[in-house]
Amino acid sequence: MPFQDRAEAGKKLAVALMKYKEQNPVILALPRGGVPVAAEVAAALEAPLDLILVRKIGVPGHAELAMGAVVDGGAPITVRNEDIIEMAGVSEAEFAAARDRELAEVERRRQRYIKKPRVEIADQVTIVIDDGIATGATMRAALQATRLRMPKMLILAVPVGPTDTLAAMRAEADVVISVEDYESFGAIGAYYRDFRQVSDREVVAFLA
Structure with a gap:
């Protein structure tokens, strides 16, 4: 190692x-x-x-497999990994739900970490x-x-x-x-x- x-x-x-x-x-x-x-x-x-x-957006049921990611900001940036989305058969509704969960975690971390x-x-x-x-x-x-x-x-x-x-x-x-x-x-x-x-x-x- x-x-x-x-x-x-x-x-x-x-x-x-x-x-x-x-x-x-x-x-x-x-x-x-x-x-x-x-x-x-x-x-x-x-x-x-x-x-x-920034938070990885994991495939439902396989959280470690990244189908995208989202970054905080006034207008959050979402990056999609279209190959993984298609391979895993993830619908737009499933992707949006997973993205929104990660955005909520980004906001939690912002409140917890950013003090200055x-x-x-x-x-x-x-x-x-x-x-x-x-x-x-x-x-x-x-x-x-x-x-x-x-x-x-x-x-x-x-x-x-x-x-x-x-x-x-x-x-x-x-x-x-x-x-x-x-x-x-x-x-x-x-x-x-x-x-x-x-x-x-x-x-x-x-x-x-």
């Missing part, structure tokens, strides 16, 4: 991102798992840390971080929403992901950085010795 835990993954990712320190970047983490990784990067780069609230003014990213080098990437649906939504906020440069940075998905993300980000990538990829947790769930309390503590 390449990583003991998310903190170690963050330290390794910070090394790969150190060349951006002098550009005073902003760090955006996907909660919850991306926050401990991003906290290490923010500390190493002496950069502000904020969240981008959001970090401004317009005209800033902005680094979006998660603990890994699999299908890319969630991260694609996060990057599209971040792009709308007009960063000077948009960087995707993750400890690990599938080679082909990372390559596809170059259509959304100006730069894509990963510590590890694999042609044959399973679950993200398989690359961590300790991949326990991060709690709401821990997210709040990291942001504080």
Whole structure:
């Protein structure tokens, strides 16, 4: 396994991102798992840390299989994975219901996590971080929403992901950085010795 835990993954990712320190970047983490990784990067780069609230829309009965994702904001952005929707035979009503459940969770997290003014990213080098990437649906939504906020440069940075998905993300980000990538990829947790769930309390503590 390449990583003991998310903190170690963050330290390794910070090394790969150190060349951006002098550009005073902003760090955006996907909660919850991306926050401990991003906290290490923010500390190493002496950069502000904020969240981008995005939720995977799972196939009914197979929640881990992403048929899309939704991101918070005045006009929430929904990204659809049409291949998965068609393969799973999901109706528009089923998709809408699943999307609305995830939007409700985004709002719950906003109320729970966001206690101070959001970090401004317009005209800033902005680094979006998660603990890994699999299908890319969630991260694609996060990057599209971040792009709308007009960063000077948009960087995707993750400890690990599938080679082909990372390559596809170059259509959304100006730069894509990963510590590890694999042609044959399973679950993200398989690359961590300790991949326990991060709690709401821990997210709040990291942001504080």
